[in-house]
Amino acid sequence: MPRNPGDFAGIRKMEETVRAVQDTALRQMAVWSGVGVLVLALLAGVLGWWLAGRALRPVASMTAAARRISEQNLHQRLALTGPDDELHRLADTFDAMLDGLERAFETRRRFVANASHELKTPLATQRASLQVALADPLPDHLAEVRADLLATNREAEHLVDALLLLARGDRGLDETEQVDLAATTRLVTAELAAAAAERRVGLTAEAEDATPVRGDRILLRHLMTNVVRNAVQYNHPGGRVRVRIEGRTVTVVNTGPPVPADKIPALFEPFRRLTPDRTAPTPGNGLGLPVAASIAEAHAAALTATPGPQGGLTVTLRFPPAP
Known part of the structure; x- marks a missing residue:
């Protein structure tokens, strides 16, 4: 029995409707999949940034502390807290190295200051002795020797004064x-x-x-x-x-x-x-x-x-x- 042309038109319309629904569904799926991928990527990036920051925070703390430490404040330490891992052991090693450096610098400063102080008294005594012993009129050749001795003594005193200033400057400012x-x-x-x-x-x-x-x-x-x-x-x-x-x-x-x-x-x-x-x-x-x-x-x-x-x-x- 021949079909009614209207039936064929209905079937085509139904097929077109199904195809349109499928296309719409595919587009919606593609859109939402893209959104989902972007959201996941954003979440992964934020999570990765947070984890990296948490893992590298001790390194940043160590870097900032190392930059602050100089000859003037060798008493500061990294003093890293946290688990006993490689970074913690590295920080402890760095602190131990700073202990040695602080002792070395302090020993140098004390030596320069103490040696300079100890030299000032004999140099002053030497100058006074030269001035008293050679105060009388002398022959020309001895007068030149006296002048050379006094000049050498004066230069030595200037050197000691300079060393004292250098040691004082290295110690920093008290007031x-x-x-x-x-x-x-x-x-x-x-x-x-x-x-x-x-x-x-x-x-x-x-x-x-x-x-x-x-x-x-x-x-x-x-x-x-x-x-x-x-x-x-x-x-x-x-x-x-x-x-x-x-x-x-x-x-x-x-x-x-x-x-x-x-x-x-x-x-x-x-x-x-x-x-x-x-x-x-x-x-x-x-x-x-x-x-x-x-x-x-x-x-x-x-x-x-x-x-x-x-x-x-x-x-x-x-x-x-x-x-």
Whole structure:
């Protein structure tokens, strides 16, 4: 019996409806599968980040503590807590190494301070004995010997004083106060004016909006004295030394022999000078800039040097902002 054309149309319509439902279902499934994958990926990422942070938190703590530890605060330790794993054993090993370093630095500081103190008394006695014993008029050749002996004694006392300052700067600051950089600089330049005039070196100082800093007044005076004296001493006749204070920054520029940039770091090491021969008649004991750098570090200040535009050095001292 022949089918009614309407039946075929109904079947096709039904097939199209089923196909449309299937396509819609597939699209919905694809959409929700994509959403599910994204949600799972996001959850996996968050969970992985949390687990990684939890696992690496001790490493970050150790890194931050290691950055804080320096020669000035070797008493600090990592003191890592938690399970006795590889990281904990690494932290304990690092703390043990810091114990050894602290003992070594403290031994060095005590030795320098004690040896310097012990040397000051015999040097002062020696100077007094020379002055008393050789006070009477002497022949010319003995007068020269007396002058050489007194000069050698004076240089030895300066060396001991510098070592004491170096040890004191390494120990850090016990008490601080407000220090006027401009007044300190004026005092230092006035004290060194005679030495500059003797060497025929022009010495000038200027201040612009100088800001007081917290620190040890005596140590800061020695710091400025060492830097300015170094600029006067390592100069040439007719040269210049210009000291400028702006805010919390002090700049000392001097003329003189050119200084290679790669040689500047050595100037901040004790007993290091540019002259290759230590027996050469170069004034100074090689402790001026190292002492200044030690005092600057004790004040959390940065002391840097660059070759000067006309020879010599440009030494910059920057104090940190007020807390």
